Amino acid sequence: MSQQVAGSKAIARVTTPARNALTQSQERLAWIFLAPTLAVVAFVAVYPLIQTIWLSLTNARLGSVQPAAFVGLHNYRMLFQDIFFRDAVWITVIFTFITVFFEFVLGLIIALVINSNFKGRGPMRAAMLIPWAIPTVISAQMWKWMYNDIFGVFNDLLVTRLGILERPLAFVAANQTLALFSIAAVDIWKTTPFIALLLLAGLQVIPGDIYEAADVDGANKIQQFFSITLPLLRPAILVALIFRTLDSLRVFDVFYVMFGARPDMQTMAVYAQQYLVNFSNLGYGSAICVVIFLIIAIFVGVYVNVFKVEEA
Amino acid sequence: MSRKTPIFLILLMLFSLVLAACVNGAEPTAPGDEPAPTTDEVAEVEGDGDAEELVEVSAPPPPVPNAEAASAYSGAQIRYYGDSVGLGAQIDDLLAEQFSADTGIQVTVIRKPQDATENYATYQRFFQARSGDVDVMMLDVIWPAAFAPHLVDLAPELGEAAQAHFETIVENNTVDGRLIAMPWFGDFGMLYYRTDLLEKYGFAGPPATWQELTEMAQTIQDGERNDGNAQFVGFVWQGAAYEGLTCNALEWVASNGGGRFIDGDQVTIMNPEAIATLELAQSWVGTISPQGVTGYREEDARQAFQGGNAAFMRNWPYAYAAGRQDDSPIRDVFAVAPLPSAEGQERVGTVGGWQLGVSAYSQNQEAAIEFVRYMTSPEVQTWRASVGSYVPTIVDISDDPAVLEAIPFLEQFQDVVRVTRPSSETGANYNEASTAIFQSVNRILLGGNVEQTLGQAEQRLQGLLIQ
Numbered sequence: 001m002s003q004q005v006a007g008s009k010a011i012a013r014v015t016t017p018a019r020n021a022l023t024q025s026q027e028r029l030a031w032i033f034l035a036p037t038l039a040v041v042a043f044v045a046v047y048p049l050i051q052t053i054w055l056s057l058t059n060a061r062l063g064s065v066q067p068a069a070f071v072g073l074h075n076y077r078m079l080f081q082d083i084f085f086r087d088a089v090w091i092t093v094i095f096t097f098i099t100v101f102f103e104f105v106l107g108l109i110i111a112l113v114i115n116s117n118f119k120g121r122g123p124m125r126a127a128m129l130i131p132w133a134i135p136t137v138i139s140a141q142m143w144k145w146m147y148n149d150i151f152g153v154f155n156d157l158l159v160t161r162l163g164i165l166e167r168p169l170a171f172v173a174a175n176q177t178l179a180l181f182s183i184a185a186v187d188i189w190k191t192t193p194f195i196a197l198l199l200l201a202g203l204q205v206i207p208g209d210i211y212e213a214a215d216v217d218g219a220n221k222i223q224q225f226f227s228i229t230l231p232l233l234r235p236a237i238l239v240a241l242i243f244r245t246l247d248s249l250r251v252f253d254v255f256y257v258m259f260g261a262r263p264d265m266q267t268m269a270v271y272a273q274q275y276l277v278n279f280s281n282l283g284y285g286s287a288i289c290v291v292i293f294l295i296i297a298i299f300v301g302v303y304v305n306v307f308k309v310e311e312a
Numbered sequence: 313m314s315r316k317t318p319i320f321l322i323l324l325m326l327f328s329l330v331l332a333a334c335v336n337g338a339e340p341t342a343p344g345d346e347p348a349p350t351t352d353e354v355a356e357v358e359g360d361g362d363a364e365e366l367v368e369v370s371a372p373p374p375p376v377p378n379a380e381a382a383s384a385y386s387g388a389q390i391r392y393y394g395d396s397v398g399l400g401a402q403i404d405d406l407l408a409e410q411f412s413a414d415t416g417i418q419v420t421v422i423r424k425p426q427d428a429t430e431n432y433a434t435y436q437r438f439f440q441a442r443s444g445d446v447d448v449m450m451l452d453v454i455w456p457a458a459f460a461p462h463l464v465d466l467a468p469e470l471g472e473a474a475q476a477h478f479e480t481i482v483e484n485n486t487v488d489g490r491l492i493a494m495p496w497f498g499d500f501g502m503l504y505y506r507t508d509l510l511e512k513y514g515f516a517g518p519p520a521t522w523q524e525l526t527e528m529a530q531t532i533q534d535g536e537r538n539d540g541n542a543q544f545v546g547f548v549w550q551g552a553a554y555e556g557l558t559c560n561a562l563e564w565v566a567s568n569g570g571g572r573f574i575d576g577d578q579v580t581i582m583n584p585e586a587i588a589t590l591e592l593a594q595s596w597v598g599t600i601s602p603q604g605v606t607g608y609r610e611e612d613a614r615q616a617f618q619g620g621n622a623a624f625m626r627n628w629p630y631a632y633a634a635g636r637q638d639d640s641p642i643r644d645v646f647a648v649a650p651l652p653s654a655e656g657q658e659r660v661g662t663v664g665g666w667q668l669g670v671s672a673y674s675q676n677q678e679a680a681i682e683f684v685r686y687m688t689s690p691e692v693q694t695w696r697a698s699v700g701s702y703v704p705t706i707v708d709i710s711d712d713p714a715v716l717e718a719i720p721f722l723e724q725f726q727d728v729v730r731v732t733r734p735s736s737e738t739g740a741n742y743n744e745a746s747t748a749i750f751q752s753v754n755r756i757l758l759g760g761n762v763e764q765t766l767g768q769a770e771q772r773l774q775g776l777l778i779q
Contacts, residue, residue: 063436064740065461083768084751149604150543150616159542168543173552173607175758261429261553262607263751264758277433279744280440 062280075287107195202236386416454735460487495705499664546600567653574734633701
């Protein structure tokens, strides 16, 4: 809608003064229509944003008898020296790269498969969505049990039934690398259907006659994929990637259930929650939230500028 | 600009929502807005959650001693934050039922969070919101200093009864001359061991030093694995990054003469004794203890031990009653002893234990106090000891025959040094201090450099001392 407003402004500049009154009244009308939306956005988005930034400059604590005092950038100075937060940023970013990459590749393959015609396509599409439909706390706890080194089903398979491993493997309570891949697998299992769904929607708007023309011109399937499918799918791909990257950067539930407060497996969001809720340290916790916000902003900035979202 | 604007607006909104979601967790959600769980729901939760945990509680709970006087508050409704799972939760339900039947005061039992750190945060939000939705609450031995301003002074009503309890616990619960919680049951870390396996491998008795324990556990583990039990492990304990690991680590360090992390106004976590003992603990992971022990809590350890898959276990007294149940595979083949120490050092156990307090924002303080009076009475403590091996806090009933039969091990713990976690030194910062400790130790257990990690913990703790 703001595009229209901006458009009408541009028109206003080049038209004659006689039409100006009409344009102005239209513009006013547009603002009136926009007002409720802007008010809601201000209330649910801008207000908490400003509140968080303000809190991050104080030493506010829950349950404290002393009123919060302004401390300037003290919390941020502490945060930049905080090696635990640095670890949390690192683990979150690596987790994001691993999961978004695999989810995208697998999601694209699945989308291509279910976009083709085969028997039982309807039930197949519905079944595909099951991992996405299970609440994460439940699926994470389920996976945690499956990963268990004493009674978990994976160890039962690998050690007892197939004999691939000598000793049971503690997937979750293991070293950082194995633990990270174990949890990435859970997230990939859960979120690939979501990507597949978004890409499927993109595939379905590509007209079939382009492929027919390509067939006539003698292009093979691989050429068709790279010259037709991928370029035309680009808007859907970008939406999917941005959604998943933002989601991954603020991942909380699956890590919280599987690792709790384990120091080398805390994401940025878990770290923020620890300060805000467990330590009641609103000031420092808010500073963490603002930094998370900025980190996510950097990622989105990269997407917008490198992948030229606005042209897609 | 005109084409970019909408996208940027949308992204800004997205960000703000992210941020809002982030901060929402911190807003004190007014608990009054949520419908309180009804008694039915509570009962259902229990039935579904722990069907296998349920045991036969042989004797009915004792009647309320001063039922007539307490009936003055008949019809009042109170909410009690009680034990979260297992036997303790079941006992809570029975006691609440008995109390309601005798006095007419309706008690709704609500399960508290199992994790002590989360439990603390939950209460803090109640207090922050000055909520009357919780009347009686279970309080960990480390919390009185932090919660004192929000709890009712029980001395006028229960001061006399408190004199029968162990003095040290009453002192712990007295802040600025106010008795803010009644002692309910005591807890301390102890060593569980398999008598049959010690005999089988020719050991005369439980280990006295950590070194002995390490060797015995290794011998038994090797032997049992050779006999075909591939799952068998030597020693299980609580190694997950949570409050329980602070307790375990305190025992290792203190029993090696390494202090208790913070002593007086000094951070003492970094010393040669602490480093040595933590290096030993690090060496257990993957040898006599499973790799998974770095994710174990009390119940994980108990399941391994009670399932017959471990030779030694560090746990609290509650595991004794659980192991003695009829369907327990190790019913007659285990015993307990004080935890080992280093050569020439005193044997120690971390002090745990729970108190009952009344919220200052409660609407029914008189009725709530009556409930606390009943729950901490000698009758109930005796009953809880006999059905659940909960260690009484009343001096006189500690040698009651019924109690001694249920908790025969009490006597051998008289010389054990009870070490306390550094809660009075850190006050409202205790949660943060304990997190610094258990996260560092967990990192060490997962293979981190001991000295370097302790150095980081030292720095973190420095900022948390009460000035």
